Amino acid sequence: MQDDSERFVERDRNWHPPAYAPGYKTSVARSPRQALVSMQHATASELTGPDFRGLRVGPHDNDLLLNFRQDPSQEQGLPVGERIIMFGRVVDQFGKPVPHTLVEMWQANAGGRYRHRNDNYLAPLDPNFGGVGRCLTDEAGWYRFRTIKPGPYPWPNDVNSWRPSHIHVSVMGPAISTRLITQMYFEGDPLIPLCPIVNTIKDPDAVETMVGRLDMARSRPMDCLAYRFDLVVRGELQTYFENQ
Template sequence: MQEDNKRFVERDRNWHPPAYAPGYKTSVARSPQQALVSMQKPTASELSGPDFRHLRMGPHDNDLLLNFSQGQGLPQGERIIMFGRVVDQFGKPVPHTLVEMWQANAGGRYRHKNDRYLAPLDPNFGGVARCLTDEAGWYRFRTIKPGPYPWPNDMNSWRPSHIHVSVMGPSISTRLITQMYFEGDPLIPLCPIVNTIKDPDAVETMVGRLDMARSNPMDCLAYRFDLVVRGELQTYFENQ
């Protein structure tokens, strides 16, 4: 445990956006009303587990083209591969950790009872998946590219195409919830949520890069999205 404590890197809160960001209207009501309490020393529960190595996965848990339709058809939209590595702040791979993702369909609509966007639901697309990283920290999903959608932040706010990602990392304190945007999307600099992040380098940690070498010819493009779960180069934490 002493060795783990030596390698614990305190989170740099200047890297993340402020909890109170009036341009992102829903942050106003949910921002803290009192000063945060600082934990001076990490506890054992923050530095340990969980262990996902024995978690059973279904044959299509990481394939959104197949995991919802049950063989009845394929979802509509641009087929893509999303892949990358999960590493810690020292570049060490995080093996056997759970990576979960959820997203809107190609029309920009989530399969959720509270989503009232006019785009139709896709009967062959559920929008959720999971996988475990391998020994070298790699993960991979096959899916469709989600569409942008409007949201009531102001008169004409649109979310860029994005995929939500949750990854646990080497311990409970390194759990990351973030979003992957797509390289070159013109809506990224217009998004009020993105604009709460003042450091351009932090924004870049949330952008998936086109990787033609990993694309499948005549099938789908590939986007690489690496995740750093702690330290100076950590991916932006949506849940902080």
Template sequence: MAAAPAADAEFLMRDTTSHPPAYAPGYKTSVLRSPRNSLISLQNSLSEVTAPVFRADELGALDHDLLMNGAKGGLPIGERLIVHGHVRDQLGRPVKNALVEVWQCNASGRYRHKKDQYIGAIDPNFGGCGRMLTDENGYYYFRTIKPGPYPWRNRINDWRPAHIHFALSGDGWAQRLITQMYFEGDPLIASCPILRSVPSEEQIRGLIALQDLAAFIPLDSRAYRFDIVLRGRRATLFENLVQGNVA
């Protein structure tokens, strides 16, 4: 029988087969970024099992509302969306009070960044970033507009599918996760060099948010569901008491 893990318990070993290889020549920048030597697995220390603790009062009232938090004189242009889901560990337990940070390009496929020189239009009312905390059940949600696809200098005529970047900070640094969310039905997913480096179709499906008709806001917004799994802590094992014995 397993008890709830202690706050300083080690995390389960990372499953490297569920992540893309560091070296994926089809994704050109990985050639220079990837390590040349095999990775070494170390026992968890304080720097892995702990992490910053975030409070709701540290976040702004509109941090989770990308429709409004960058608006200057009107609303951003694009299809209005609700994105929501649960953050759980690999043992199915909710990760509460996790910091979820998101950033994305606007509806024309352009980021609000001085080095983004794509010809897509800049939207003065869209900042493109936000953050929120999960609740007691590991639930999160935010409002935004659907990002546009854009070309990138990987190979001739490579295009990124519409996507939203996620960065999560859970109970320990070992739960730190940076990933991307894609949209159900996007035809560019099949040809994206980054996604083609993911080991299996099942894992690719885990990066694709599904349309959630039940969460639509009538005459306002469509909705997508995106659940996220972080590493789990080891539980403390103990023996059941023999029937009739007194503890």
């Protein structure tokens, strides 16, 4: 019997949006002007590594409530905002877990502002919130972050465009050639169907792959809600990724 990992699954080209999407104005300048060129298969090194099991991950790298504070042992000076847990599994197209792979995330603070020199939104920076984290998946492909729910923010796509609350996620997958980037939106956010970026995706099922689901069973009473966001890194059921 053929191993699932060796079975070829053709990519559904209708799953991803077109490179040129005038409603999302940034895509106009970034879209290619010439036909794409097919590349040869990746090299063996690109298909088999890197191995992140030796990566030194700090004790608070996946805890954004603590990893930007001067003294994480102190309970004072916590970030402002709604405390949440973001968790899920990284799996391949056949549901097999991807263990020991690197998951990175970055986000705006509770006011909708990034800690980035080019972000000039009038919301204030939070002195106790850096907005970045990382972790490795465990043997079963699970990852987990504790953070603050990011706020929505305006952006100059048109007169009154707002990005829904979202968290950017980078997952390496089984090899460096499968490194992919996406965003997690929050279940029930009314800004999701209004977002010009989301509206470049015509398949509603593809949009659903980017929505984190409220999970009351994983929430911590009197502390924080939990949102589950699973990531499928390749194949016909893969999560929609913004770099494709």
